[in-house]
Amino acid sequence: MMLHSFLLFLSVAIASPLLAADDPAKRDQIRQRVEQIRSGSGLEIEGRRVSSVLVLPALYERREFASVWTNQDSIKQLFNSLEHIHEDGLNSADYHHDKLRELQTRLESGQRKDTSLRAEYDILLTDSLIRLGYHLLIGKVDPVELDSHWNMDRTIGDLEMILDMAKAIDTGTVAELVEDLRPTWPTYARFKAALARYRQIEQHGGWPSVPDGPVLKPGMSNPRVAAIRRRLAVTDELSTTDLDSPLYDEAIEEAVKQFQRHHNLAADGVVGPATLAAMNVPVEDRTDQIRVNLERARWVMHNLPDEFVLTDIAGFQVSYFRDGDVIWHARAQVGRPYRKTPVFKSRITYLEINPTWTIPPGILRNDILPRLKKDPGYLQRKDMRVLRHNGEPVDASTIDWSQYPARRFPYMIRQNPGPRNALGQIKFMFPNKHLVYLHDTPSRSLFDRPQRTFSSGCIRIEHPFEFAELLLKSDRWTRQRVEEIVASEKITRVNLPTPVAVILLYWTFNVDEDGNIQFKKDIYDRDDAVLAGLSQPFRFRSSPILDP
Numbered sequence: 001m002m003l004h005s006f007l008l009f010l011s012v013a014i015a016s017p018l019l020a021a022d023d024p025a026k027r028d029q030i031r032q033r034v035e036q037i038r039s040g041s042g043l044e045i046e047g048r049r050v051s052s053v054l055v056l057p058a059l060y061e062r063r064e065f066a067s068v069w070t071n072q073d074s075i076k077q078l079f080n081s082l083e084h085i086h087e088d089g090l091n092s093a094d095y096h097h098d099k100l101r102e103l104q105t106r107l108e109s110g111q112r113k114d115t116s117l118r119a120e121y122d123i124l125l126t127d128s129l130i131r132l133g134y135h136l137l138i139g140k141v142d143p144v145e146l147d148s149h150w151n152m153d154r155t156i157g158d159l160e161m162i163l164d165m166a167k168a169i170d171t172g173t174v175a176e177l178v179e180d181l182r183p184t185w186p187t188y189a190r191f192k193a194a195l196a197r198y199r200q201i202e203q204h205g206g207w208p209s210v211p212d213g214p215v216l217k218p219g220m221s222n223p224r225v226a227a228i229r230r231r232l233a234v235t236d237e238l239s240t241t242d243l244d245s246p247l248y249d250e251a252i253e254e255a256v257k258q259f260q261r262h263h264n265l266a267a268d269g270v271v272g273p274a275t276l277a278a279m280n281v282p283v284e285d286r287t288d289q290i291r292v293n294l295e296r297a298r299w300v301m302h303n304l305p306d307e308f309v310l311t312d313i314a315g316f317q318v319s320y321f322r323d324g325d326v327i328w329h330a331r332a333q334v335g336r337p338y339r340k341t342p343v344f345k346s347r348i349t350y351l352e353i354n355p356t357w358t359i360p361p362g363i364l365r366n367d368i369l370p371r372l373k374k375d376p377g378y379l380q381r382k383d384m385r386v387l388r389h390n391g392e393p394v395d396a397s398t399i400d401w402s403q404y405p406a407r408r409f410p411y412m413i414r415q416n417p418g419p420r421n422a423l424g425q426i427k428f429m430f431p432n433k434h435l436v437y438l439h440d441t442p443s444r445s446l447f448d449r450p451q452r453t454f455s456s457g458c459i460r461i462e463h464p465f466e467f468a469e470l471l472l473k474s475d476r477w478t479r480q481r482v483e484e485i486v487a488s489e490k491i492t493r494v495n496l497p498t499p500v501a502v503i504l505l506y507w508t509f510n511v512d513e514d515g516n517i518q519f520k521k522d523i524y525d526r527d528d529a530v531l532a533g534l535s536q537p538f539r540f541r542s543s544p545i546l547d548p
Helices: 002-011 024-038 055-062 072-083 097-108 115-138 159-168 174-181 186-203 224-234 250-262 273-279 283-300 361-374 444-448 464-472 479-488 527-534
Strands: 307-312 317-322 325-335 344-353 384-387 412-415 426-429 453-455 459-461 492-505 509-511 517-519
Touching: 024 055, 024 115, 055 115, 072 097, 072 115, 072 174, 097 115, 115 174, 115 283, 186 283, 186 509, 224 250, 224 273, 250 273, 250 517, 283 492, 283 509, 283 527, 307 325, 317 464, 325 444, 325 453, 325 464, 344 464, 344 479, 361 412, 426 464, 453 459, 464 479, 464 492
Parallel strands: 307 492
Antiparallel strands: 307 317, 317 325, 325 459, 344 426, 344 492, 384 412, 509 517
16 A cells, blocks of 8 residues: 555646646756756756656656646645654755745746746656655665665665556645655654654753762752752653652652663662763754654564564564564563674574574684683583584594684584573574574573673573464464473474564664653664764665666
8 A cells, every 4th residue: 555655646746726737838848857867967956956867757758748746735735744744853855845935936926937947846846756755665864874784675666657657646645645655553653753742842942951979869868859850850750749859759769760761771760870871861862863763664664564573672672563463572682782683684484492502603713712712611511512514523622722713613513402502492593694593591680681782693582482382373382382392302493384574673762552762772873873864965775766
């Protein structure tokens, strides 16, 4: 439906009573400019570059260079959409908004007979729509330029599909079509509402800063508590009563806990350095953080499958969605900042109970071999074996560990199944070049930490047996049976009846179904690059947008 709407959107012909019916002179003016685009020399209209060099020329050629814009209501709807596009965290300047208003005023005030101006106005309106549709469907910032591993590129259909929609011209339904271009996943609308709320706070002067000082705890009395009260009142964690009280009472303790939950911090009710730093982040930075995540949503929140597993890397969470509902949710541990968990999509195809762990080359070289050089007994304590690449065992006592990792290690090291295995007792496999997957872990106490960057890139998940039972969708594969196989210590592969999509994403902001916000730490320092991209002038990405 969304792609259909965009194709309709690009081909709607929109014209105004202030524009006289097409005459040969105006058609000729449009033709000249289209031919200029086709020649490769580019087209500028009063300093504004026309970006669409494929769809726009083809559309006018299909219409024999007649005006596209012949409906006053559609023009009004386009301008209204541009005037509200900041609600999506985008900038109306990317869509020629101010120049279009200027041209419209000039046409209305006496230049209506200027065929050159009328032709340029028509072309610029068309380019505006194409630009707007591109950003809402694809996003402004190209994620491939930020991460070469990105594999979630989307296109908007082929050129013929777009041009075949010319029959939808003059429908006057631009507003509805623009709305259809936005991601339909409910999270996107919640992000927009949060952006509006924080911009309103910004317009009212933001929030007061809290002075530095010692840790504040329940039961204390300190003048800084009043500043905390005023700060939390702005974002509704605290009611507006007793804002001048210096007493750290139960009300302020509960408000601080709520604030901490909203910022992915340990909800202990104590204002320490991390909580104080989060309170003093300027509101402008928070609105930028929401804009960055609205952009990420445009990258991925179109046409999501009915069933998928979502890993929220910065939020340390994994969720299983089915028909739009979360049917399972668990805490996760992700890669350390120097071993970042990558962003990509794949499909879970099988799980392995009582897995072995063959140590990946990077971890072997950087972690295990240096440790073995100092402590050869590490292998036995961790129940690891040395193997040739054909699987033949090697006596570890015959190896001179002092040579490594300076020299290439000619063997592989594998950890046996069992409770000490780094993958825990079950892993969930999906093909990917990163050697990353979801798995159990023996380090379960780490799930209680608010910031959970502990792995070497894989995703460790809490409650993995519940997850396995849901994935297998079979009376035969109950949680009890999975646990019986675990107890047997037999390595067992189980194929999923139907592969399930898995998407690893990086979100530094979220809003749940109840409207509770959560700002997260940018653990991999990725937000600034997206924000910088949103500030750049308009351009299409270098990779194809249309299907061949």
